[in-house]
Amino acid sequence: MKLAEAKKQFVQTWARLGAEWGINRTMAQVHALLLATEKPLSTDEVMEELSISRGNANMNLRELMNWNLVYRELVPGERKEYFRAEKDIWEVAKRISRERKRREIEPLLRELSQMETVTDDSTEAKQFVKTVKDIHEFAGKIDKSVETMLKADENWFFGAILKLLR
DSSP, X not given: OOXXXXXXXXXXHHHHHHHHTTOOHHHHHHHHHHHHOSSOEEHHXXXXXXXXXXXXXXXXXXXXXXXXXXXXXXXXXXXXXEEEEOXXXXXXXXXXXXXXXXXXXXXXXXXHXXXXXXXXXXXXXXXXXXXHHHHHHHHHHHHHHHHHHHHSOHHHHHHHHHHHHO
């Protein structure tokens, strides 16, 4: 397989995975393109490579910067903005986990806490509160696991996972 073909396949695979994880398909394509490219790319190069509009490219590059997965990079002698992706995959995983925790897990925990305060004394209300508390407890464990991963060293984390799997 030629490099250009492999890169194209990588971009499509990453985009498909991103869509499965709830990430905008184009955002995943832009991220994959920057991951697979050695040199930083301009917005124009991203647009051309992925056949997307300037607005789409700009919006997704900004969002990737908000996730702290892409950096703006200055290229001497150039006036255009260039972008480079974080290449350390452990760091990428931690940053994605941190952002998803902030956007998904933390709001869920807050909302579940409010739902646990149902004051109705009926059997149905008690069952509802029990279900919500069980979900809250489970989500809390996920939150703690993500927090542990974010604080962990890569070798320690995977060593701990392997011990659990034995």
